[in-house]
Amino acid sequence: MLLFTLYFFIVVVAIQLIYYLLVFAKFAFAKAQKSTPKKISVSVIVCAKNEAENAIRFVPLLAEQDYHDYEIILIDDASSDHTLEIFEEFEKQYSNIRLVKVKNNEAFWGNKKYALTLGIKAAKKDYLLFIDADCYPFSKDWITSMSSQFTMQKTIVLGYGAYEKVANSFLNKIIRFETMLTAIQYFSWAKIGQPYMGIGRNLAYKKEEFFNVNGFISHIQIRSGDDDLFINQVATKKNTTICFSPESFTYSEPKTTFKGWFTQKRRHVSTAQHYKTFDKIQLALFYLTQLLFITLATVLLAFQFQWIIVLSLIGFRYLCTWIVLGFSAGKLKEKDVMYWFPIIEIVLIFTQLNIFISNIFSKPVHWK
Structure with a gap:
C-alpha cells in the first residue's frame, strides 16, 4: 500500500512540475514588455x-x-x-x-x-x-x-x-x-x-x-x-x-478580516464552474495535485517510507516552484510574500477546500 502511495506521489509531483516548469514558467521568464503608445481612443x-x-x-x-x-x-x-x-x-x-x-x-x-x-x-x-x-x-x-x-x-x-x-x-x-x-x-x-x-x-x-x-x-x-x-x-x-x-x-x-476575504473568494470560486470544460479541468487538476502533494507527503513521512526519496521529491518540487514563483513575484512587485510561501500555500490549499465545501451547501452572495 505504501509503495503504491509513493508511486502516486511521484505522479502528483510530476504533474505539479509540468504546471510550474512548462506553463507558469512562460510568464515567469517572459521578457520585460515594451510600451509603445498607441494613438487610439x-x-x-x-x-x-x-x-x-x-x-x-x-x-x-x-x-x-x-x-x-x-x-x-x-x-x-x-x-x-x-x-x-x-x-x-x-x-x-x-x-x-x-x-x-x-x-x-x-x-x-x-x-x-x-x-x-x-x-x-x-x-x-x-x-x-x-x-x-x-x-x-x-x-x-x-x-x-x-x-x-x-x-x-x-x-x-x-x-x-x-x-x-x-x-x-x-x-x-x-x-x-x-x-x-x-x-x-x-x-x-x-x-x-x-x-x-x-x-x-x-x-x-x-x-x-x-x-x-x-x-x-x-x-x-x-x-x-x-x-x-x-x-x-x-x-x-x-x-x-x-x-x-x-x-x-x-x-x-x-x-x-478572514471572514470578509473568505466570502469574497466564495463568489469568485462559484463562477469558475461555468468555465469551458478544458479550463475547469486544468484548474481542478492543479488544485487537486496541490492538495495531494501535501497529503501524500505527510503520510509517507509519517511512516518514514523511502523518506530519502520522498524528501528529495519534496525539495525538488519546492525549489522549482520557488524559482518560478519568485521570478513571477518580481514582475508583479510581490516579492515579500515569497518569504512565507510554503506556509501560505498550505493555508490556501485548505482554505480553498473549505470554500468548495461551503459552496456546495449554500450559495455565495453576489453584487447587491
Missing part, C-alpha cells in the same frame, strides 16, 4: 454601487491620466448612498466624464452585467478599459500602458489588479499571494494560447468583441462573471494578450 468604464467614499478618492486619479484621447464612463447602479450625487459633481467638473444612471429593473435587479451593458453602449470610443470603483491606477500612465498592447489582432488585454500592502498582516500576505498566483495562472495560459479569464479590476478589450457575442447574454442569469466568464467565452490565442508592466497595475484595498 479609449473609454474607461467604472461601474459603482454604493461606492461614495471610494468615488471621492479614486475618480480624480482616473481624470488625471496622462493620455491624449479618453473618456470616463461612470455608471451608478441604483446606489442607495451618495454615489450618484458625487458622480454628478465630477461630471460637471471634468469635461471627459459622462454619467450613466441605472435604475432598478425588475428583470435585472442587482445584476452588474445589466449596468455594465448600459455603460458600454454609452461609450463613444472603440476601445474599452475597465476598472472597479474601489480600485485606482498605480500611475498616470495606466491607460497608456494597457492600451499599448493592442494591435490589429490583439483586441483583448489582460491586466494585473493588485492589493495594497498592509504592514504586519499575515492575512494580507495570504490575499496578495493568492491574487498573484491567480494572475500567474491566467497570464501563463494566455501566453501559451489558452486564455481563460481576466479580472474586472484591470481589463481592456475592443468594443466589437462585446457586440460580436451579444455582450453578456449567454450568462446574464449568472450574477458574477462580467469579467472572467466574458473572457472565457471570447478570448482566443489570436485575439488575447497580457500587460504586466508596473505602470499598468491597479490597486485595491484588501479585506481586513
Whole structure:
C-alpha cells in the first residue's frame, strides 16, 4: 500500500512540475514588455454601487491620466448612498466624464452585467478599459500602458489588479499571494494560447468583441462573471494578450478580516464552474495535485517510507516552484510574500477546500 502511495506521489509531483516548469514558467521568464503608445481612443468604464467614499478618492486619479484621447464612463447602479450625487459633481467638473444612471429593473435587479451593458453602449470610443470603483491606477500612465498592447489582432488585454500592502498582516500576505498566483495562472495560459479569464479590476478589450457575442447574454442569469466568464467565452490565442508592466497595475484595498476575504473568494470560486470544460479541468487538476502533494507527503513521512526519496521529491518540487514563483513575484512587485510561501500555500490549499465545501451547501452572495 505504501509503495503504491509513493508511486502516486511521484505522479502528483510530476504533474505539479509540468504546471510550474512548462506553463507558469512562460510568464515567469517572459521578457520585460515594451510600451509603445498607441494613438487610439479609449473609454474607461467604472461601474459603482454604493461606492461614495471610494468615488471621492479614486475618480480624480482616473481624470488625471496622462493620455491624449479618453473618456470616463461612470455608471451608478441604483446606489442607495451618495454615489450618484458625487458622480454628478465630477461630471460637471471634468469635461471627459459622462454619467450613466441605472435604475432598478425588475428583470435585472442587482445584476452588474445589466449596468455594465448600459455603460458600454454609452461609450463613444472603440476601445474599452475597465476598472472597479474601489480600485485606482498605480500611475498616470495606466491607460497608456494597457492600451499599448493592442494591435490589429490583439483586441483583448489582460491586466494585473493588485492589493495594497498592509504592514504586519499575515492575512494580507495570504490575499496578495493568492491574487498573484491567480494572475500567474491566467497570464501563463494566455501566453501559451489558452486564455481563460481576466479580472474586472484591470481589463481592456475592443468594443466589437462585446457586440460580436451579444455582450453578456449567454450568462446574464449568472450574477458574477462580467469579467472572467466574458473572457472565457471570447478570448482566443489570436485575439488575447497580457500587460504586466508596473505602470499598468491597479490597486485595491484588501479585506481586513478572514471572514470578509473568505466570502469574497466564495463568489469568485462559484463562477469558475461555468468555465469551458478544458479550463475547469486544468484548474481542478492543479488544485487537486496541490492538495495531494501535501497529503501524500505527510503520510509517507509519517511512516518514514523511502523518506530519502520522498524528501528529495519534496525539495525538488519546492525549489522549482520557488524559482518560478519568485521570478513571477518580481514582475508583479510581490516579492515579500515569497518569504512565507510554503506556509501560505498550505493555508490556501485548505482554505480553498473549505470554500468548495461551503459552496456546495449554500450559495455565495453576489453584487447587491
